Amino acid sequence: MKRAGFTTHWLPILLLMxxxxxxxxxxxxPAAEAVQSSFYLEDPFGFGSTFVGLENYTDLAGNAEYRRIxxxxxxxxxxxxxxxxxxxxxxxxxxDKVIRGARSYRTLIMWVYAxxxxxxxxxxxxxxxxxxxxxxxxxxxxxxxxxxxxNYSDTAFAMVLVSVWKQVxxxxxxxxxGLQSIPKSVREAALIDNRSASGRFWDVTFPLLAPTGFFLLxxxxxxxxxxxxxxxxxxxxxxxxxxxxxxxxxxxVDGFRGNDLGGSSAQSVILMVLxxxxxxxxxxLVERRxxxx
Amino acid sequence: MAQVSLNSIRKVYPNGFExxxxxxxxxxxxxxxxxxxPSGCGKSTLLRMIAGLEDITSGDLHIAGRQVNHVxxxxxxxxxxxxNYALYPHMTVRRNIGYGLKNRxxxxxxxxxxxxxxxxxxNLSDYLDRKPSQLSGGQRQRVAMGRAIVRDPALFLFDExxxxxxxxxxxxxxxxxxxxxxxxxVTSIYVTHDQVEAMTMADRIVVLNAGRIEQIGTPSEIxxxxxxxxxxxxxxxxxxxxxxxxxQDGAVRLPCGTAVLDAPTSRRGPITLGxxxxxxxxxxxxxxxxxxxxxxxxxHRLLHGQIAGQPFTAxxxxxxxxxxxxxxxxxxxxxxxxxxxxTGARL
Numbered sequence: 001m002k003r004a005g006f007t008t009h010w011l012p013i014l015l016l017m018x019x020x021x022x023x024x025x026x027x028x029x030p031a032a033e034a035v036q037s038s039f040y041l042e043d044p045f046g047f048g049s050t051f052v053g054l055e056n057y058t059d060l061a062g063n064a065e066y067r068r069i070x071x072x073x074x075x076x077x078x079x080x081x082x083x084x085x086x087x088x089x090x091x092x093x094x095x096d097k098v099i100r101g102a103r104s105y106r107t108l109i110m111w112v113y114a115x116x117x118x119x120x121x122x123x124x125x126x127x128x129x130x131x132x133x134x135x136x137x138x139x140x141x142x143x144x145x146x147x148x149x150x151n152y153s154d155t156a157f158a159m160v161l162v163s164v165w166k167q168v169x170x171x172x173x174x175x176x177x178g179l180q181s182i183p184k185s186v187r188e189a190a191l192i193d194n195r196s197a198s199g200r201f202w203d204v205t206f207p208l209l210a211p212t213g214f215f216l217l218x219x220x221x222x223x224x225x226x227x228x229x230x231x232x233x234x235x236x237x238x239x240x241x242x243x244x245x246x247x248x249x250x251x252x253v254d255g256f257r258g259n260d261l262g263g264s265s266a267q268s269v270i271l272m273v274l275x276x277x278x279x280x281x282x283x284x285l286v287e288r289r290x291x292x293x
Numbered sequence: 294m295a296q297v298s299l300n301s302i303r304k305v306y307p308n309g310f311e312x313x314x315x316x317x318x319x320x321x322x323x324x325x326x327x328x329x330x331p332s333g334c335g336k337s338t339l340l341r342m343i344a345g346l347e348d349i350t351s352g353d354l355h356i357a358g359r360q361v362n363h364v365x366x367x368x369x370x371x372x373x374x375x376x377n378y379a380l381y382p383h384m385t386v387r388r389n390i391g392y393g394l395k396n397r398x399x400x401x402x403x404x405x406x407x408x409x410x411x412x413x414x415x416n417l418s419d420y421l422d423r424k425p426s427q428l429s430g431g432q433r434q435r436v437a438m439g440r441a442i443v444r445d446p447a448l449f450l451f452d453e454x455x456x457x458x459x460x461x462x463x464x465x466x467x468x469x470x471x472x473x474x475x476x477x478x479v480t481s482i483y484v485t486h487d488q489v490e491a492m493t494m495a496d497r498i499v500v501l502n503a504g505r506i507e508q509i510g511t512p513s514e515i516x517x518x519x520x521x522x523x524x525x526x527x528x529x530x531x532x533x534x535x536x537x538x539x540x541q542d543g544a545v546r547l548p549c550g551t552a553v554l555d556a557p558t559s560r561r562g563p564i565t566l567g568x569x570x571x572x573x574x575x576x577x578x579x580x581x582x583x584x585x586x587x588x589x590x591x592x593h594r595l596l597h598g599q600i601a602g603q604p605f606t607a608x609x610x611x612x613x614x615x616x617x618x619x620x621x622x623x624x625x626x627x628x629x630x631x632x633x634x635x636t637g638a639r640l
Contacts, residue, residue, distance in 0.1 A: 185379035188346050188366075189440075193393035195367035203392070207383040 031272065038266040044259035056266035066250070066267075073225065073246040076160060080224035083164045085216060088171030089209075093201070095172070096179045106176065113169035117227060121234025124162035128154075149236060149243060156244040159235055163228045171216050178212035179205070218282045222275070247271060296322055297343070297448060297480060302352035304338050304504075312338045313504045315352060320497075323478045325471070329491035330501035331527065337452060339501070340484045344373050344450050357447050367396070372441035373450040377457060378433045380425040380440075386412070387421040390439045397444075411443040414473070431462045438470070442477060449474065449481040455490065467494060488528045492516065500524050516569075519630065522637040525567050531595060531606045534573075536566045537634065545631070547601040551580050553624050554631075564640070567630035570595065570608035575615065578623025582607065587615055596620075 006012050038056050040049040060066050091109060098105050115123070127135045128148040139146035146154050182205065190204040226248050233252075236243045245253065248271065255264030297320040304313040313335040320326050328336040341347040343354060345366035354362050361369050372393070380389050387408055394404045412418045415435040425433055434454065441449055454470070455463045471494045474481050485491055491498050492512045500507040500515060500523075508520035519525035525533035538545050540560045544552035553566065575582075575596070582605060584598035596607045596615055600622070607622060609615055631640040 183377065183379065185375040185377055186381060188344075189373070189375060189379040189381070191346065192344065192366045192371065192373055193440075194396040195365050196396070199396060204381055210383075 034265045034268050034272075036265075037261055038269045040262050042259075042261040049262070052262070056262045057270075059263065060266060060270070069245060069250050070247060072156070072244050076156070076163075076228075076244070076246055077221055077224040079160050080163045080167065080228070081217065081220040083160070084167040084171055084220050084223075085213070087164065088168045088216075089175050089213075091168070091172050092175035092179055093205075095176055109172050110169050112166065113173070115166065117166060117230030118234050120162055120166040121231040124158055124165075124231070124235055128158050149239070149241075152242055152244055155235065159228070159232055159244065162231050162235065163224065166231065167220060167223055171220065174212055174216055175209065178209045182208050215282075218278060221278060225271070225274070296320065296355075296357060297482070298353075298355040299339075299343075300353040300355075302339070302342060302354060303350045304335070304342060304347065305350045311504055313342070316506050317352075318499060318506070318509055320480055320482065323480055325474055325481045325483065325494060325496045326499060327483045327485060327491040327495035327497075328499045328501060329485055329488060329527075330507075331486060333503075334501040335504040336484045336486075336501050338504075340450055340452055340482060343448075343482060344371060345369050370447040371450055372444045372446040372448075373452065374434075374437045374441050374454045376453040378425070378437040380433060380436055382425055385422050385424060386417060386428070386436050386439075389425065389436055390443050393440065393444045407443050408439075411439040414442070415439050430458055431466065434458065434466060438473070442473070442479075446479065449479050451481065451483040451485075453485055454483075456485070456487070470494070488530065492528070498528075500527065502527075518639070519567070520639050522565055522567070522632045525630065525632070529569065531570050531608070533567045533569050533630070534600075534605050535632070536568075536600060536603050536605065538564050538566045540564055547580065548603075549581070549601045551601075553580065554626055554629055563634040565632040565634045565637075566624075567632055568624050568628050570606045572625060572628035573607040574623040574625060575607055575609055575613060575620060576622075578621055580622050580624060582620045582622040584615065584617045584620055587617060 037049070039051060039053060041052045041055070042049045095102065095106055095109065112120075125148070127133050128146060129136060130147070133148075136146045136148075148158050149155055186204065186208070187200075190200045194200045194203065225246065228246065229248050229252070232245060232249050236245065236249075247267065251264050251267045251271065254260045254267065258264075299319070300317050301315040302313060302317070303311070303315045305311050316339065328339060330336045338347060342349050343356075345361070345364065349362050352362075353360060356369055356371070381392065384392065390411055391404045391408045394407060399407075408421070409418070412421055415438055417432065417435055417439060420428060420432060420436075425436065428436065437454065451470070455466050458466060467490060483490075483494060492515075495512055497509060497511055498515050499509050502523045508515060508524045510518075510520075515524060515528055519528065519533065522535055526535060536547065538547050538553070540546075540562055543555065545554040545564060545566065546552050547566075580600060582596075582598055582600050584596045586597040588595040588597060591611070593611055594609050594613065594615060596609060597604070598607075598617075598620075599605055632638065633640055
């Protein structure tokens with residue numbers, strides 16, 4: 001393809017301005033501020049700040065609670081990502097085989113996608129309501145007294161459940177379109193080559209879904225790390241106490257509840273580096289290697 | 294090797310459309326049968342029913358003496374070559390060819406040996422470790438062939454395998470496939486809409502139209518004695534000339550009144566007259582032929598024009614001087630075919 005070039009430097013810059021200015025005002029500037037304030041100890045009441053170098057970072061490294069939360073975040077992310085992808089794949093494979101009423105079936109599954117995270121969290125709060133939540137009752141009948149927001153593992157369970165429920169539709173849409181883009185004749189060739197349905201799935205369908213799968217893996221990790229904030233906030237009602245939380249929620253709690261702006265900035269810088277690493281991983285390794293045609 | 298037998302095979306889709314009317318024919322051991330017809334004539338549906346990719350609505354299908362109506366495609370002992378090759382894009386050529394064997398619990402060493410053998414046969418030995426995306430169209434076609442022959446099936450099924458190739462490669466592959474099939478002696482069913490492929494490759498041709506078998510016969514039978522006006526106009530390039538005529542006063546007469554054939558019957562009314570363009574004798578007889586266009590084809594020329602106001606084509610050898618304008622032609626009696634104008638059936 002031939003590239004058209006600009007004769008002057010000003011026109012392209014002018015055309016990029018609207019987009020650039022938004023990114024600068026809402027991302028680069030705050031990010032730079034965060035990096036800067038991560039080297040300072042801020043007075044909680046805004047009366048100046050002291051340069052402390054890397055102290056905010058070394059504090060975090062030695063902080064047992066931070067490490068515990070980081071560990072929880074890893075487990076939480078792994079669980080949410082795995083179950084969101086696995087359930088969505090299962091649903092997509094089944095939906096792909098539905099012939100009658102396929103459209104309404106798919107629409108029903110995709111609907112959840114339109115629910116905002118805090119609303120999803122609120123639905124979770126309802127389901128796990130202490131006195132009349134249907135899921136609480138279900139647990140009761142199994143002999144477990146489910147206490148959302150008080151019991152650590154109960155709350156963690158609810159967080160994973162609601163986060164997965166919220167994410168499955170997105171993955172479902174991608175997996176379904178991925179499945180439908182596999183040529184029909186390739187599947188038919190497999191039908192003649194292999195009599196076992198599960199063999200065909202793992203040998204042919206699954207590898208051909210891999211590009212979609214890896215893309216979704218990155219998207220889901222990012223989702224579990226960052227976008228579950230709304231779900232977590234609703235479930236723990238802004239009162240962390242003994243409750244589990246993820247690193248992003250910790251940034252919020254320390255910065256806006258604890259007024260430790262320096263420490264919270266240092267945490268957000270760490271997360272920023274994490275996202276950067278994920279993005280590089282996605283572009284360098286995944287998108288280049290997992291490509292068939 | 295197998296004998297295939299179709300007995301009143303019928304396909305009706307859930308929406309009520311009858312894609313294949315009850316059709317019966319037998320295929321002998323090692324025979325190469327071509328199913329030919331225009332788009333939507335049901336030839337692919339018929340093939341897919343034999344493969345097991347479509348349910349058979351009614352009728353009996355036997356492969357090698359075994360009824361296979363409800364047998365899984367993988368258990369019918371068939372191999373199929375698809376129009377767009379249908380290679381597994383994530384597997385190397387080696388794994389593509391060996392995949393069917395691997396699933397039949399063939400020992401690893403034997404798979405390797407058979408894959409190497411098939412690759413050598415198809416000139417693919419240097420490409421075994423490439424992915425399909427790194428191959429040309431002709432090479433992909435060969436891989437698809439390799440995947441079929443390595444399995445040593447009872448029956449080969451080809452679903453328009455050459456239609457994605459360019460004209461030159463198509464001619465070459467046509468000959469290769471035919472030669473390979475003769476060498477391996479595997480019974481084959483080949484679907485195409487290209488009558489040239491049908492004529493050149495087939496031991497026997499099955500001409501289909503609108504879900505119905507129009508005629509079954511050797512290429513020569515199909516060409517020289519078409520059973521209906523459909524077969525006459527579908528097979529051959531250019532197709533057989535079809536001219537509307539009348540039985541009148543003991544003769545078949547063109548609308549202009551010229552008698553072209555004495556009619557021994559007392560039959561009256563309209564009739565369709567058929568003659569192959571190469572059987573027409575230019576410059577003899579007394580039938581007026583108004584030539585509009587001369588098509589130069591090197592080895593011969595085609596004269597397009599009208600007889601009695603109806604389109605007509607004559608084929609002449611390259612030395613014949615011909616120019617647009619009024620000519621006369623002779624329609625030799627031995628070359629004339631008569632069809633019922635109403636039903637299109639041969640009389």
